Amino acid sequence: MxxxxxxxxxxxxxxAARYRNNFLKEVEAHVEDGEWVKMCMxxxxxxxxxxxxxxxxxxxxxxxxxxxxxxxxxVLTSDAMWMCTSCYNCVVRCPRKLPITQIMHGxxxxxxxxxxxxxxxxxxxxxxxxxKNCTKTGRxxxxxxxxxxxxxxxxxxxxxxxxxxxxxxxxxxxxxxLNPFELLRGHSPKDQKGIAAMxxxxxxxxxxxxxxxx
Amino acid sequence: MTAPIAxxxxxxxxxxxxxxxxxxxxxxxxxxxxxLVERSPTLGGRTALLYRYFPKMCHPTCGLEINLRRLKxxxxxxxxxxxxxxxxxxxxGDYQATLKIRPRYVNETCTACxxxxxxxxxxxxxxxxxxxDKIKAAHLPHVMAYPQRYLLDPSIIGTADADxxxxxxxxxxIDLEMQEETVQLAVGAVLWATGWRPYDAAKIQPYGYGxxxxxxxxxxxxxxxxxxxxxxxxxxxxxxxKEAKNIAFIxxxxxxxxxxxxxxxxxxxxxxxxxxxxxxEALGDTAQSTVYYIDIRSIDRLEDFYQxxxxxxxxxxxxxxxxxxxxxxxxxxxxxxxxxxxxxxxxTAHDLVVLAxxxxxxxxxxxxxxxVITDSSGFIEGSPDGGMCGAGSASxxxxxxxxxxxxxxAALRAIKVIYQTASEEA
Ligand SMILES: Cc1cc2nc3c(=O)[nH]c(=O)nc-3n(C[C@H](O)[C@H](O)[C@H](O)COP(=O)(O)OP(=O)(O)OC[C@H]3O[C@@H](n4cnc5c(N)ncnc54)[C@H](O)[C@@H]3O)c2cc1C
Ligand code: SF4
Ligand code: SF4
Ligand code: SF4
Ligand code: SF4
Numbered sequence: 001m002x003x004x005x006x007x008x009x010x011x012x013x014x015x016a017a018r019y020r021n022n023f024l025k026e027v028e029a030h031v032e033d034g035e036w037v038k039m040c041m042x043x044x045x046x047x048x049x050x051x052x053x054x055x056x057x058x059x060x061x062x063x064x065x066x067x068x069x070x071x072x073x074x075v076l077t078s079d080a081m082w083m084c085t086s087c088y089n090c091v092v093r094c095p096r097k098l099p100i101t102q103i104m105h106g107x108x109x110x111x112x113x114x115x116x117x118x119x120x121x122x123x124x125x126x127x128x129x130x131x132k133n134c135t136k137t138g139r140x141x142x143x144x145x146x147x148x149x150x151x152x153x154x155x156x157x158x159x160x161x162x163x164x165x166x167x168x169x170x171x172x173x174x175x176x177x178l179n180p181f182e183l184l185r186g187h188s189p190k191d192q193k194g195i196a197a198m199x200x201x202x203x204x205x206x207x208x209x210x211x212x213x214x
Numbered sequence: 215m216t217a218p219i220a221x222x223x224x225x226x227x228x229x230x231x232x233x234x235x236x237x238x239x240x241x242x243x244x245x246x247x248x249x250l251v252e253r254s255p256t257l258g259g260r261t262a263l264l265y266r267y268f269p270k271m272c273h274p275t276c277g278l279e280i281n282l283r284r285l286k287x288x289x290x291x292x293x294x295x296x297x298x299x300x301x302x303x304x305x306x307g308d309y310q311a312t313l314k315i316r317p318r319y320v321n322e323t324c325t326a327c328x329x330x331x332x333x334x335x336x337x338x339x340x341x342x343x344x345x346x347d348k349i350k351a352a353h354l355p356h357v358m359a360y361p362q363r364y365l366l367d368p369s370i371i372g373t374a375d376a377d378x379x380x381x382x383x384x385x386x387x388i389d390l391e392m393q394e395e396t397v398q399l400a401v402g403a404v405l406w407a408t409g410w411r412p413y414d415a416a417k418i419q420p421y422g423y424g425x426x427x428x429x430x431x432x433x434x435x436x437x438x439x440x441x442x443x444x445x446x447x448x449x450x451x452x453x454x455x456k457e458a459k460n461i462a463f464i465x466x467x468x469x470x471x472x473x474x475x476x477x478x479x480x481x482x483x484x485x486x487x488x489x490x491x492x493x494x495e496a497l498g499d500t501a502q503s504t505v506y507y508i509d510i511r512s513i514d515r516l517e518d519f520y521q522x523x524x525x526x527x528x529x530x531x532x533x534x535x536x537x538x539x540x541x542x543x544x545x546x547x548x549x550x551x552x553x554x555x556x557x558x559x560x561x562t563a564h565d566l567v568v569l570a571x572x573x574x575x576x577x578x579x580x581x582x583x584x585x586v587i588t589d590s591s592g593f594i595e596g597s598p599d600g601g602m603c604g605a606g607s608a609s610x611x612x613x614x615x616x617x618x619x620x621x622x623x624a625a626l627r628a629i630k631v632i633y634q635t636a637s638e639e640a
Contacts, residue, residue, distance in 0.1 A: 041470075041508060042508075042554050043466075043508045043534075043535035043554075044534040044535050044537065044551055044552045044553070044554050045535050045537050045551075047537070047551075047552035047557065047559075048534070048535075048536070048537025048538065048550055048551035048552045048559075049420070049537045049538065053559065054559050058557075059552060059557065061552065061554070061557070062557045092473075093420065093473070093537070095466075095470055095471035095472060095473065095474075095535070096472060097472045097473075
């Protein structure tokens with residue numbers, strides 16, 4: 001952020017600039033459902049209702065306040081929004097009906113876009129693998145995704161995980177919910193080209209969004 | 215009962231709480247004829263069910279008594295209790311109102327001696343104590359009731375209890391043959407002073423009202439604190455009758471919430487501040503009140519009252535809307551949430567929880583005439599032609615003082631309608 005900001009011919013000192021809600025405006029412009037952040041009245045219901053409880057850095061209530069306080073770096077590099085499990089407990093209880101879950105995911109993907117997301121973050125790792133996996137053919141290959149995740153920390157850790165989960169996997173296979181041959185070939189949707197075209201178009205729309213200025 | 219004589223110059227006031235009484239009296243004292251219709255067996259409304267009222271902590275008796283005296287001195291107000299408006303047709307200056315009068319089974323000659331009450335054995339949940347205790351099926355609503363006349367609950371009609379009540383009455387005031395009556399009334403203006411009711415606390419699922427006995431509402435707490443209430447003024451918690459010393463108040467219970475009432479009920483911050491002083495009065499320095507709040511809204515001069523309570527060492531404030539309540543094995547409610555000043559997580563046990571329940575317009579439960587406009591919460595504004603308008607807490611969540619101001623303003627509007635109708639007719 002600049003020490004001095006100018007509007008027209010007037011110079012505003014740095015203290016005043018702090019109160020200009022630049023980061024809130026940035027969130028409104030670039031984060032999905034970001035325009036809802038200012039509606040938060042800091043009641044605390046979401047923070048108190050979140051099943052993650054004390055296990056994360058900042059509950060949504062605090063994150064929204066940090067956005068309004070202009071704590072850009074702290075918010076975007078935070079681990080918090082990556083921890084959201086999408087249980088929607090907060091959303092159903094928020095007295096102001098903020099789409100909290102969506103905002104949490106919105107901030108996470110914005111941080112990812114800017115390259116500010118934390119390097120080591122299991123949800124982020126999973127999201128990246130999931131995205132790569134499902135955009136390849138247009139259909140998620142569960143076998144490949146699971147195996148990829150298990151072996152991400154090396155062969156030994158991977159084998160250990162597989163052994164741990166083996167009874168579950170066998171159960172799923174018996175019930176016809178898991179097909180080991182998917183590992184080799186996997187099936188894909190009919191109109192793979194259509195899906196690729198759709199994704200391309202989505203990327204183009206995203207690229208058209210107002211550039212980030214700060 | 216004979217139909218009251220009314221003309222297009224008459225003002226109909228619906229609801230006989232402090233607002234309806236005020237509107238009726240102001241108009242009558244300006245020389246207008248008024249019919250005041252009250253659904254319950256007594257005037258006074260919900261004000262009569264408060265232990266004391268802020269900001270001066272006086273007993274509701276004073277305010278009501280002055281109005282009752284004015285009422286008795288005025289011949290222009292006709293009071294109809296146990297009466298509801300079944301329908302209104304017409305327009306400004308020319309309305310036809312249909313009134314339904316429920317049978318009271320006791321006529322004007324009642325001396326309020328109480329013999330009938332002693333003679334019956336059946337009891338019903340006491341509506342004047344929000345069902346916290348029982349009342350005899352032949353009863354006087356409460357000490358401040360107007361008219362001071364007993365009534366028989368319809369549930370005992372046709373039973374031996376009713377015959378015993380009739381036999382006990384020395385003046386022959388009991389008439390078991392009374393039937394519901396329908397009365398047509400021509401009136402020029404209508405004031406809706408139907409008041410408010412507490413929001414249904416059971417709908418606020420995470421707070422466990424109805425599941426956890428020691429979670430009660432602020433209107434119930436008023437009755438607990440009142441010496442003429444179900445506990446004789448002792449703050450006993452429902453689960454085990456233990457005296458509650460460590461009491462939590464949860465603000466905005468049902469208010470300021472898009473899932474419940476979207477408006478701020480405006481009086482509940484002050485009601486809680488007042489109730490912390492009931493706790494102090496009952497327990498002295500051993501009292502412990504904790505107020506969980508989003509913002510404390512004590513407007514204008516009521517701020518002084520807030521500052522007084524802030525200085526009270528028995529009262530603690532926690533800036534947080536409680537997320538949920540759980541119940542410990544000993545019946546203590548445990549409050550879970552995160553405190554906004556520092557984002558600390560808490561799980562705090564209390565003896566009793568009082569939900570500062572929101573005010574919902576009573577008229578949400580009745581069918582208003584079609585041309586009555588309400589706001590997004592259901593509070594009554596009035597008809598576009600000005601012939602009908604809301605008065606007091608029926609028009610907005612208001613305390614007694616502001617209800618009276620609103621009712622006075624409404625009376626003036628009704629007088630104007632009558633005045634203009636009269637000059638058009640002349
Ligand atoms: C917990 C709590 C504590 C409070 N404490 C205070 C306080 O300390 N000080 C203060 O100033 N205010 C206090 N208030 C607010 C106060 O109760 C209201 O301001 C007051 O009751 C408003 O009076 P009213 O006449 O407008 O409505 P009401 O008191 O609700 O009266 C309305 C009347 O209309 C009747 N009625 C309803 N529908 C119909 C119908 N269809 N036909 C005929 N009659 C009908 C009802 O039976 C009732 O008698 C408190 C409120 C709460 C919730
Ligand atoms: S519940 Fe809604 S209004 Fe309350 S702090 Fe959370 S986001 Fe803000
Ligand atoms: S949706 Fe996310 S932020 Fe909301 S309560 Fe669930 S885990 Fe917490
Ligand atoms: S109805 Fe008769 S017995 Fe009952 S209180 Fe009145 S006068 Fe007394
Ligand atoms: S008056 Fe206070 S408790 Fe009542 S709704 Fe408004 S802020 Fe909440």
